[in-house]
Each structure stands twice: as structure tokens, then as C-alpha cells.
Amino acid sequence: MFMNNDLNIALNAARKGVETIKSYQSKALNTREKGHHDLVTDADLETERNILSYLKEHCPDDMILAEETKAHEKLSGARTWIVDPIDGTTNFAHDFPVYCVSVAMWENKEAQVGVVIEVNRNEEFTAVAGEGAWLNGEKIRVSNTSEPKDAFIGTGFPYNDLSLVESYLKLFRHLMDELQGIRRPGAATFDLCCVACGRFDGFFEYSLQAWDVAAAALIVKEAGGVITDWKGGDDWLFGQRIIAGNPKIHQVLLDRVEEFIPIEQREAVV
Structure with missing residues (x-):
């Protein structure tokens, strides 16, 4: 798997998110609706805080766009980390197995690095612009289905x-x-x-x-x-x-x- 510093940072940030989520899996959750049928839990909030803390420590000059805090709403050309602490919050709140942590770094309005970790299967999907995509370190490709x-x-x-x-x-x-x-x-x-x-x-x-x-x-x-x-x-x-x-x-x-x-x-x- 191709590694660079940004991918390493994204992976470590996402893994910290996974650790936080797993610490909540056996706890009673505080859940509220932030919009119609749109849930947020205390796990979402703490997971995002921990991910952003790591990113700010290692990339203090970079911009951040995150689901729960929305540091800013649009992209400039600056380096920007885009974070979803728990994608699939409703699944998570109901103990249904598919939910993910997502961390991306964009620069010049183009994605440079992407990491998605599915928490329950511990599947780490990664990509670096121009270098390919991987699942748990193994190269992946889309299907060849045509019909x-x-x-x-x-x-x-x-x-x-x-x-x-x-x-x-x-x-x-x-x-x-x-x-x-x-x-x-x-x-x-x-x-x-x-x-x-x-x-x-x-x-x-x-x-x-x-x-x-x-x-x-x-x-x-x-x-x-x-x-x-x-x-x-x-x-x-x-x-x-x-x-x-x-x-x-x-x-x-x-x-x-x-x-x-x-x-x-x-x-x-x-």
C-alpha cells in the first residue's frame, strides 16, 4: 500500500475515531434529533472531538469541515480535512452493524487522501490521489460487470x-x-x-x-x-x-x- 504523511495522519485520526466508537458500543447512548429523522449521539460528538484534536495537533494550519461542528461550509483551495465521525448514526444507535468513520484531505479543491473504516468488520479503505485504492493494504478495483x-x-x-x-x-x-x-x-x-x-x-x-x-x-x-x-x-x-x-x-x-x-x-x- 502506498503511504505518505497525509495518509498516515488520516489513518491514525480515523483509528482514534474507531476506538472512541467502540468504547460506546456497550454503553447507553444519549440520542437526539438534530433534524427530521437525523440523529446525533454523544458518541458522534466525542468521536469528532477526538479526531479533530488529532488533526489539529498534527496539521494546525489546515482547515476542517466536519459533520457536527462544520468549521466552514465551503472549500477554498487551502488544505482541508473533511470528517464524518459516524456515518450510519441511526444504524449505530440501533446496534445495527454498518457504520463508518470517514476522513479525507482536500487541497486545491481536489481530494488528495481518503480513509473510510467500517467499524464492526475493521475494514480500512484507503486511497491516495494518483496512487490507487486499497482495502486493508490490498489493492482494490471496481467490478467489470457490464449488463x-x-x-x-x-x-x-x-x-x-x-x-x-x-x-x-x-x-x-x-x-x-x-x-x-x-x-x-x-x-x-x-x-x-x-x-x-x-x-x-x-x-x-x-x-x-x-x-x-x-x-x-x-x-x-x-x-x-x-x-x-x-x-x-x-x-x-x-x-x-x-x-x-x-x-x-x-x-x-x-x-x-x-x-x-x-x-x-x-x-x-x-
Whole structure:
């Protein structure tokens, strides 16, 4: 596995997050809603504090964008760490196994390093721009599935933005018939990493935030996958809509989104 200083920092920061999460797995959680169906726990908050403390110690001049503290909302060209302390908080709060820590470093508005750790399986997905992607130190690649009938994909169900539900359900109904299978693990970072290592052939979702995709999208791209927004463009980090996949299945999903989702719904209203 290719290592550089930034990847080492990202890995160590994410591992500190995992340690914190595991310390809460046998405790009663304090949970509240920060938005409609959008949970936050005391574990999220402490995990983020510990990750950010490590990053600030080792990279004191860098910017930070994190889910719970949101140090700033947009990217300049400066070095910026983008952190999701627990992606899959609802899973975590219900002791359902899929939840991840995500740490990315962006510079000049491009992802440079990405780390996603799935806590329960202790799977460490990593990528460095231009150097490739790995799972627990082993090189990974997207699948070579080309036919929709053979495609196994991930998605996310709408939970706090229901404005697209009718269009989404029409798309979902069509894909249920066209594809081999669809799954919804409940953590977009994990879904994207499953694309990167070939478990999923594709993935699409809307209402995502930058910290949900900043690390995992780089992992997909470095594994040979394609990442776009729902218009086939590059506005996926803050655009709240993403399609990922191997090149063939990505195109299938993009075509179906264009077929079933009205053009005015293919980008977020901000």
C-alpha cells in the first residue's frame, strides 16, 4: 500500500475515531434529533472531538469541515480535512452493524487522501490521489460487470428530504426489475467503498453531504470507478446527488436517472 504523511495522519485520526466508537458500543447512548429523522449521539460528538484534536495537533494550519461542528461550509483551495465521525448514526444507535468513520484531505479543491473504516468488520479503505485504492493494504478495483441484469447496486432511502420521493420510487421500481439486486446498508461511505472493491457495481443517492462522500468518492475513483452528480457533472461534493459505479453501470444509472427524474430535481435547491 502506498503511504505518505497525509495518509498516515488520516489513518491514525480515523483509528482514534474507531476506538472512541467502540468504547460506546456497550454503553447507553444519549440520542437526539438534530433534524427530521437525523440523529446525533454523544458518541458522534466525542468521536469528532477526538479526531479533530488529532488533526489539529498534527496539521494546525489546515482547515476542517466536519459533520457536527462544520468549521466552514465551503472549500477554498487551502488544505482541508473533511470528517464524518459516524456515518450510519441511526444504524449505530440501533446496534445495527454498518457504520463508518470517514476522513479525507482536500487541497486545491481536489481530494488528495481518503480513509473510510467500517467499524464492526475493521475494514480500512484507503486511497491516495494518483496512487490507487486499497482495502486493508490490498489493492482494490471496481467490478467489470457490464449488463444491467447482472448488476448489484447500493442506494439510500430518502429520510429528511422527501421532495423527490415520487420520482425516486418510479426509478426504484424500474431498477428493481432491471437489475439483479439493490441493497440499502444505511451508510453512504460504506456503499461507495463497496463499489470500489467490486461488491457493488454501482450506487446512487440524494440528500448527501460533503462529509458523506469526500473520502469514499476518491476511493472509488482510484479503484477505477466513475463519480458524477445526477446530471453527469462534477457537482457531487456539495451538490447532494451522486452516482458511482464501474464505467458501464455508472452510465446505466445515469441514463435511468435522466429517464425517471425530472431535470429540475437532478440538482439540489440551495
